[in-house]
Amino acid sequence: MKAFVAGRGPKLFLDETSVLDIGSCIVNGIDVAPGRAIPDDGDPRIDHSLEGFLFTCGPDHIRHPQAIKGDASGRKYPLHGSYSGNPAEILFWDAQGETAECKARVTVKTAEGGIALLERHVRMDGESGETCLIDRVSNVGSTPFARVHMYHMNIGAWLFDGDVRLSGQMLEGGGFPWNFGEEPGGVFCVPAAVAGEEWAQVMLGPIAALGGVTLKVRFRTDTLPHLQVWRNQRAPAHVLGIEPVSHRWVSREDLAASGELQMLKPGESVDYALRFSFS
Template sequence: MKAFSAARGPTLFLDETSVLDIGGCLIGDIDLSPGRAIPDDGDPRIDHSLEGFLFTCGPDHIRHPEPIEGAADGRKYPLHGSFSSHPAEILFWDVQDGDAECRARVRVTMASGEPALLERHWRIDGATGEVTLSDKITNSGTKAFAPVHMYHMNVGAWLFDDHVRLSGKMLEGEGFPWKFGADPGGVFCVPAKENGEQWAEIALGPIAAIGGLTLKVKFKTDTLPHLQIWRNQKEPAHVLGIEPVSHRWVSRYELAEKGELGLLKPGESIEYGLRFSFG
């Protein structure tokens, strides 16, 4: 893990062994990542990723395993897709005038055996402390594939008290307490795009453990038009996830049947964007 920080904002620990996702996310000396307070899905690479504050699902699959289309041997897409465990090649890493910036390239082998390329750009604004992530996925293979994408932002929920709320225009009543639904947890997925807005915003807070700050997350709605939220308080898990996602929460079969999967042809690219800050 490499520490990545600017004049203001969090200290992030970026994982060079796995897509340059975020392991630890420190505000002062408090790490918001869940660590081992996560469910064990039986896939070591996902356990490793899920421990961190942010990991990326895709580019070929985003949720639990489903059959690979056209695979005669019954193979399935791996849990949360093929990204996790692919090492990142860092191209640029610098801090100038209080801003921090990093660029990396990740060559991915998808479940089909075909390649894809992730070009990743991290930036922290030293004046505001806002973190920006820009991702570009290119089909570097010879066959078209359905691009899917999800950012898992996972927070250790032991940091929360009863005053912590989820707030956003896409939520029922524009917000509710973090411990939604029935215990020990649950998940929902809602449309995030309203009135043609290019960016959607969801907030989680105030979090007393980090001085009453609120986590504010923004994401590009052209390619991430949905928001999934999950929480799990079934021991040893104690985690809440904020998950901007490219597709609604139904099977691949239904998405394909309704023409919602889409295809990325060889040489074509698609871009995703995420921002977050504490204030």
């Protein structure tokens, strides 16, 4: 992994072996990534990705495996899609000044035999400490695939005390404690778009263990219109995930039946974007 940092920003380690996702994320000397405090879903690709601070889900499938319709052998879409485990080709890297910047591309073979090209641009503003992740996904093959995408931002929940809260306009009452729901964890998914706003924001904090900072996450809602949040405190897991996502938390069949599961046809592209900072 390559270190990526500028000015006030956290020290990120970008994973060239897996989509240039973020492994360790060092804030005030502490790695906030969950490491091995994660559930084991039986897929080494995803175990590796879940250990880090951010990994990308898609481009053909999100969430847990489901059967590939019409496949005579009974194959399923892979857990969280086909991105994880695909190496990134670095096109540009400058992380020496007050602004760090990186551009890369990743070629991905989808579960149904299509070919996706992910063009990733990561930029960190040293003055504000904000990191911006911009992705363009293009269908460069001859087979359509589902236009689905999710960012998993995973934080080690051992860092949280009782004062840490989730807050955002999309949340009931504007927010609630991080350990929502019943023990040892749970998940919810809500619409995130606000009329007249291009970006949604969710915050997690203050985190006393990190010097009282709050994690602020913003994301484009035209292509990521929902926010999913999950937590898992079933030992050895101790993790909370903030997950901007393209679709509701229902099956592919339900999404298709409601007309929500759009396909990315050969030659088409779609853009996604995420920003985060600790302040």
